[in-house]
Amino acid sequence: MTSALATVPCSACGRALSLETEGLAWCSCGKASRVWRFRPVREAARPPAPVLAGTPCAYHAGNAASTTCLRCGSFVCNLCATPVGGSTYCTACFERLHASGELRELRVRIPRPQSWALALSLIAMVPYVALVAAPIVVWLGVRAIRNRHETTAREDGLFAYLAIAGLLTTLGLVLTGILLFELVTGPGGRP
Amino acid sequence: MKGTKVGRRAQVNQRFTILLFDDRLEEVSPTFSSLEVRRFFFDEAGGATVQARARWPHVLAWGIVTFFLVSITWALMLDVSSRPAGIFFAVFLAIALVPLGLSIFTAPHLMALHAPDDRLEFDLPRWPPRRERAIRLVLEAVARRQGRPAPAPGPTQAP
Numbered sequence: 001m002t003s004a005l006a007t008v009p010c011s012a013c014g015r016a017l018s019l020e021t022e023g024l025a026w027c028s029c030g031k032a033s034r035v036w037r038f039r040p041v042r043e044a045a046r047p048p049a050p051v052l053a054g055t056p057c058a059y060h061a062g063n064a065a066s067t068t069c070l071r072c073g074s075f076v077c078n079l080c081a082t083p084v085g086g087s088t089y090c091t092a093c094f095e096r097l098h099a100s101g102e103l104r105e106l107r108v109r110i111p112r113p114q115s116w117a118l119a120l121s122l123i124a125m126v127p128y129v130a131l132v133a134a135p136i137v138v139w140l141g142v143r144a145i146r147n148r149h150e151t152t153a154r155e156d157g158l159f160a161y162l163a164i165a166g167l168l169t170t171l172g173l174v175l176t177g178i179l180l181f182e183l184v185t186g187p188g189g190r191p
Numbered sequence: 192m193k194g195t196k197v198g199r200r201a202q203v204n205q206r207f208t209i210l211l212f213d214d215r216l217e218e219v220s221p222t223f224s225s226l227e228v229r230r231f232f233f234d235e236a237g238g239a240t241v242q243a244r245a246r247w248p249h250v251l252a253w254g255i256v257t258f259f260l261v262s263i264t265w266a267l268m269l270d271v272s273s274r275p276a277g278i279f280f281a282v283f284l285a286i287a288l289v290p291l292g293l294s295i296f297t298a299p300h301l302m303a304l305h306a307p308d309d310r311l312e313f314d315l316p317r318w319p320p321r322r323e324r325a326i327r328l329v330l331e332a333v334a335r336r337q338g339r340p341a342p343a344p345g346p347t348q349a350p
Contacts, residue, residue: 010242012242012244017240025240031242031243032242032243033240033241033242034240034241034242035238035239035240036238036239036240036330037237037238038233038236038237038238038239038333038334038337039337040234040235040236040237040306040337108227108228108229108230109225109226109227109228110225110226110228111224111225112221112222112223112224112225112226115223115224116224151226152193153192153193153194153210153212154194154208154210154217154219154226154228155208155219155221155226
């Protein structure tokens with residue numbers, strides 16, 4: 001695996017640049033690069049998983065189990081064991097968790113309900129629309145707050161979004177309230 | 192845990208922020224409805240390179256901006272009705288010259304992390320102390336993940 005990385009392409013011209021030595025490497029295009037070489041964690045270097053005293057794998061009866069699935073507890077061999085973020089699952093559980101989006105390590109799309117809340121709060125400024133939009137804005141806001149650990153780790157401004165959305169929705173509700181009050185009591189508060 | 196911003200990358204119509212977490216780098220691209228995240232784990236990272244990029248495109252761009260600002264100010268000075276043109280001249284020139292100077296003295300640097308079947312490239316911060324800090328943080332994270340002491344930061348600048 002390391003031999004595959006004996007050279008890397010030069011970022012300027014694409015020619016092979018040696019990774020054999022650390023420090024400054026000069027490419028034939030005249031560009032210099034600072035180079036660091038790492039030692040990848042290879043499967044071979046890891047300690048072998050303990051064999052569970054002749055227990056067969058739940059999916060491959062001919063293979064000895066090396067570990068258990070964290071979710072369902074079934075014995076699995078090295079072929080079936082799927083390591084994800086420090087935990088090991090069997091193939092079936094991995095597929096199930098992956099499909100349901102429960103594996104945080106594999107999530108690649110983090111929703112931003114705060115954007116929808118802000119957009120909807122702008123629409124809520126239209127009279128009477130706030131009556132429908134406000135509960136949805138609140139629901140989106142709650143979702144955004146529940147999901148805040150995912151978003152605030154990656155971007156700022158979540159609470160600014162929510163504050164503006166809340167302010168606009170409140171404004172829309174107040175406006176709608178005034179219009180409804182005038183509708184019920186007549187202009188100038190006289191029925 | 193909050194990710195530390197170590198760089199950025201831009202495509203034609205998409206901008207990516209590179210965030211460093213304990214055991215991985217994340218390439219985050221915000222869209223209206225979601226954050227698109229691509230993760231790069233250090234387990235298989237075999238090496239890293241940092242290379243200075245050409246600085247002339249930025250210098251040229253800021254040179255053109257400076258030229259236009261100076262031209263506008265010169266035109267203002269020719270107009271007798273605009274007396275405080277000298278102040279305009281000084282302010283416009285300062286506004287234009289600061290980025291021009293920065294683009295001359297701080298070259299953009301490209302960091303690339305190489306794995307056998309993956310590669311992540313991103314622009315490091317332009318300001319040298321921030322750039323060195325970003326490199327140090329990435330090297331420390333790789334070393335932590337791969338269980339060995341962090342490599343020396345090496346020469347501070349690629350010529």
